[in-house]
Amino acid sequence: MNVLIIEDEALSANRLENLIHKYDPTIRVLGKLSSVRESVQWLRNADNAHPGLRPGPRPDLIFMDLHLEDDLAFKIIDQLQLTIPIIFTTAYSEYTLKAFKANSIDYLLKPIDKEELGAAIDKFVSLHIKTAVPALPDFAALMAMYQPAAEEGYKDRFLASAGPKLFSIRTTDIAYFTIEQKATFLKTYDGQHLAMDYSLDKLIQLLDPKEFFRINRSLIISLNSIRSIYTLSAGRLKLELFPPASQEVFVSGDRVADFKHWLGK
Structure with missing residues (x-):
């Protein structure tokens, strides 16, 4: 089986690839793409021969993050009229996922669980490899359902880690999120300092x-984390x-300027 990963978080893409290979080492990951533009071009090359360029293999299944x-x-599907089966990955809340259930689309909630990944691939094999033509949902309806959900679907908790130990925060x-030595961390009000993907x-x-x-x-800071604000020379804060x-x-x-506007909302 050939699969394609479309995911703009390198750590998440690499983790998903590792989980796929643990599930089945024979599955071939054709590529890991991070944008709509790159994905559209890649998939067009896989379908069409060009002078001096041999098209690459076509994926049997795509793992696709919602926000690139x-x-x-969804713009990839719309531009290409894509018929390749898709398993969506998302970091959004259960409210958003109602749209996927209504359209019979498989999804994986981040951080992706090994058992849930295996179940999703098994479902793909059962529904699509055994049938000549995959049944695809109404993506226009899905887009309409997704847009309002996305606006309200802000995360209410995050998975973080300290060594081998995991925490649901x-x-x-959370007081703030920081980048330290090219890695992302969160800091809680009670002083926990935890890594994130x-x-x-x-x-x-x-x-x-x-x-x-x-x-x-x-x-990135929380409004409640601010204790004092000082104005420095040249308007710096x-x-x-x-x-x-x-x-x-x-x-x-x-x-x-945007920060001051944010404070005054």
């Missing part, structure tokens, strides 16, 4: 913008957070 770095993944308990770019899509703001390239950060915290110059 440049747009919603409520979003309301998400990038800050992905996190800002999953967090309620009324409660969280990205003040610079390496820090310095923050004191709770719990205290490991180094001084500044709002990027290009985000000061």
Whole structure:
């Protein structure tokens, strides 16, 4: 079986590939793509021969994240009129997933569980490999159902880790998210410092913008974490957070105006 992974989080894509190979080492992962544009081009090349270019193999199954770095993944299906079976992956709440159930689409909720992955692949084999033509859902209806759900589907908890130990952390308990040595961590109000698989770019899509703001390239803060704000020269802002950060915290110059607007909402 050939599969394609469309996922804009490198850590999540690599973890999914490892889980697939643990489930069945004979499954071939043809590629890991991160955007709508890249995925559309890749799939077109797989279907059509070009002068001097041999088309690649066509995947039997696609694992597709909902939110990609440049747009919603549904745009891939819409542009290509895609008929390849899909298992969606999502970090959104159960409310959002009602749309998938209504359209008989398989999905995996992040972080992906090994047993749930195996069950989803087994379902694919049962429903699609044994039938000549796969039954596809009404993606236009799915898109219409998904859009309002996405607006309200902010994450209310995250899975994080410290060594081999896993923790389910409520979003309301998180003071801020940081990047440290190219890895993402969250800090809770009671002082827990835990690792995560998400990038800050992905996190800002999953967090309620009324409660969280990205003040610079390496820090997303909760409104409730702010203890003091100081105005420096040239309009720069310095923050004191709770719990205290490991180094001084500044709002990027290009985000000061938006940050002040956020504070005044």
